[in-house]
Amino acid sequence: MLRNFFKPSLLLQNNLRYKYLSNICNDLGLNKLGITKPETIHHNLSYSQLFKHEVKNEEGSIMKCKYGDTFSIETGKFTGRSPNDKWIVKNIGKESDKNIWWGDVNKEITPGIFDDLYNKSINHFNSLNECYVFDGYCGTSIKSQKKVRFIHELAWQQHFVSNMFIRPKNKNDLNNFEPDFTIINACAIKNEDWKKQKLNSENAIAFNIEKKVAIIIGTWYGGENKKGIFSLMNYWLPLNNIMSMHCSANIGKNGDSALFFGLSGTGKTTLSVDPERKLIGDDEHGWDEDGIFNLEGGCYAKTINLLEENEPDIYKAIRKNALLENVYQNEDKTPGYENTFKTENGRVSYPIYHIENFHKLQNAGHPKNIIFLTCDAYGVLPPIAKLSSGQAMYHFLNGYTSKVAGTEIGITEPKATFSACFGEAFLTLHPSKYAELFEKKLNEHDSNVYLVNTGWIGGGYGVGNRISIKNTRKCIDAILSGDIEKCEFTKDEIFRFQIPKELPGLSKKICNPILSWKNKVQFVTTSYMLSIMFQDNYKKYKGKGLKDYSDYGPKIKETITNF
Ligand code: ATP
Ligand code: MN
Numbered sequence: 001m002l003r004n005f006f007k008p009s010l011l012l013q014n015n016l017r018y019k020y021l022s023n024i025c026n027d028l029g030l031n032k033l034g035i036t037k038p039e040t041i042h043h044n045l046s047y048s049q050l051f052k053h054e055v056k057n058e059e060g061s062i063m064k065c066k067y068g069d070t071f072s073i074e075t076g077k078f079t080g081r082s083p084n085d086k087w088i089v090k091n092i093g094k095e096s097d098k099n100i101w102w103g104d105v106n107k108e109i110t111p112g113i114f115d116d117l118y119n120k121s122i123n124h125f126n127s128l129n130e131c132y133v134f135d136g137y138c139g140t141s142i143k144s145q146k147k148v149r150f151i152h153e154l155a156w157q158q159h160f161v162s163n164m165f166i167r168p169k170n171k172n173d174l175n176n177f178e179p180d181f182t183i184i185n186a187c188a189i190k191n192e193d194w195k196k197q198k199l200n201s202e203n204a205i206a207f208n209i210e211k212k213v214a215i216i217i218g219t220w221y222g223g224e225n226k227k228g229i230f231s232l233m234n235y236w237l238p239l240n241n242i243m244s245m246h247c248s249a250n251i252g253k254n255g256d257s258a259l260f261f262g263l264s265g266t267g268k269t270t271l272s273v274d275p276e277r278k279l280i281g282d283d284e285h286g287w288d289e290d291g292i293f294n295l296e297g298g299c300y301a302k303t304i305n306l307l308e309e310n311e312p313d314i315y316k317a318i319r320k321n322a323l324l325e326n327v328y329q330n331e332d333k334t335p336g337y338e339n340t341f342k343t344e345n346g347r348v349s350y351p352i353y354h355i356e357n358f359h360k361l362q363n364a365g366h367p368k369n370i371i372f373l374t375c376d377a378y379g380v381l382p383p384i385a386k387l388s389s390g391q392a393m394y395h396f397l398n399g400y401t402s403k404v405a406g407t408e409i410g411i412t413e414p415k416a417t418f419s420a421c422f423g424e425a426f427l428t429l430h431p432s433k434y435a436e437l438f439e440k441k442l443n444e445h446d447s448n449v450y451l452v453n454t455g456w457i458g459g460g461y462g463v464g465n466r467i468s469i470k471n472t473r474k475c476i477d478a479i480l481s482g483d484i485e486k487c488e489f490t491k492d493e494i495f496r497f498q499i500p501k502e503l504p505g506l507s508k509k510i511c512n513p514i515l516s517w518k519n520k521v522q523f524v525t526t527s528y529m530l531s532i533m534f535q536d537n538y539k540k541y542k543g544k545g546l547k548d549y550s551d552y553g554p555k556i557k558e559t560i561t562n563f
Helices: 004-030 045-056 097-099 111-126 155-164 223-239 268-272 312-317 389-398 431-443 467-479 520-541
Strands: 040-043 061-065 069-072 088-091 107-109 130-138 146-152 179-186 203-207 213-217 243-251 257-262 280-283 284-287 289-295 298-302 321-326 347-351 369-374 386-387 400-403 415-418 446-453 489-493 498-500
Touching: 004 040, 004 498, 040 347, 045 155, 045 312, 045 489, 069 155, 069 268, 088 111, 111 179, 111 213, 130 155, 130 213, 146 155, 146 223, 155 223, 155 298, 155 321, 155 347, 179 223, 203 223, 213 223, 213 520, 223 431, 243 268, 257 268, 257 289, 268 280, 268 298, 268 467, 280 284, 298 312, 369 389, 369 467, 386 389, 386 467, 389 431, 389 446, 389 489, 389 520, 415 431, 415 520, 446 467
Parallel strands: 040 130, 069 321, 088 107, 088 203, 146 179, 179 213, 257 369, 369 446
Antiparallel strands: 061 069, 130 146, 203 213, 243 257, 243 280, 243 284, 284 289, 298 347, 321 347, 386 446, 386 498, 400 415, 489 498
């Protein structure tokens, strides 16, 4: 009797439950993607809910940080982005096919292969009992803001995107939320058919612009979510004549804004946090007819060798609700930022308001100053140089920085890296499209442009040292306060930009790199070598229909006279 009594009621319960749950899938529109099976969908959980899930799912550990316990996770094999696994669907004849800069950065796959990867991801989510959905925004300018959705298996990944993207003010904001783009992150699965499909590995990050969806397979690295959407902003914005930029931004007390362009590790995040100025954002911005605006809602800082005395605001941002990634944990559960056993790319993400001095509006007028950051490990570029607008365009297209070869014994040679617009890996359109917009903006708003070398002085890697953050800050302060305009300049004989003879608090020896090199002949040879690399790289921007700025680059002279 009892059994009979219970059976139908259980059935009914299950039916009701199924109905209720499938309504959730329907309500959110996940069924349109093919996701129908997960019984529970956690939608835009709060930080405290996310924390409970992270702990319950045993996704990481709690790190004892000075300003509060912080959740900490590891991303497995991938501790950085995986650019060789990035693909875009070639939808022949469609808008994206005509617009995309096809090549090494944007490699094509067929719609068929995409569908295969897509189905694998969807099947995976349909095998799960629960999953997480975050709905939020990219871009603080309402005119060009995009609605983005992330579907994840793990709570920490939702935590990451909640930190990095613009969070809805309240749940009502999400009524009738129709995403402009969805990322389905099936990081837990591998694509076993990759050889047959002629892909690069069992991992894939694949975008289908017309279908408004991307999938991630095989890599857990958090940055793929963020930079995936950035690549799309780099598509949508310029097509609407809005500049999109891989740069940080801040604003002074008088409302003067500044941009800091630079490749990874050059100091965008470190230097945009400034006690005298308010932070707008640390990595991705747009520039439209009203001014500049952040694309994100948080920051993603490197933690390697992080010291409170050098970077107090970032250090203090590492507290409850921040999320540590691939950071070594000491025995006493404190973070070992100096320990690079796991990776040199240890990171922390946090919502922007964790930086005390953040700019609530997240946008500002047209930038008064633009700084190109470069980390020159050859030690020949000056810590600070003033660029003409032609030179600015040349350096913008070339996008130079260098990397040190690593910490292996005997390897002392730095490696030059050139990356168009200081962010080639994220450009979906041809670099000339961004250059065109940038030049127009520079001319319209008369922004000053400087090149700041945060790399080596007194000799290259292995001989000299990396310039201190303190001294780089003096360069930046001189630019932002306008003091630099009062300085006397000298022209660099090879690179031909203007170098200040000295700056408040910075000696002649630091300002002009040749003065700090013991071996002057070696300085000149190294400068020549670097300038040849500059010229070689620039060749790809010469050609029919492209505006040629090569006259603004380095020139090799027979005699050097300024030392
Ligand atoms: P990404 O695009 O990968 O986020 P980023 O441009 O934001 O890179 P930062 O995170 O600011 O780069 O990294 C700069 C790193 O270099 C930090 O770890 C910082 O401590 C270190 N550093 C050392 N010397 C300097 C200097 N003179 N100026 C700036 N950063 C320096
Ligand atoms: Mn950064």
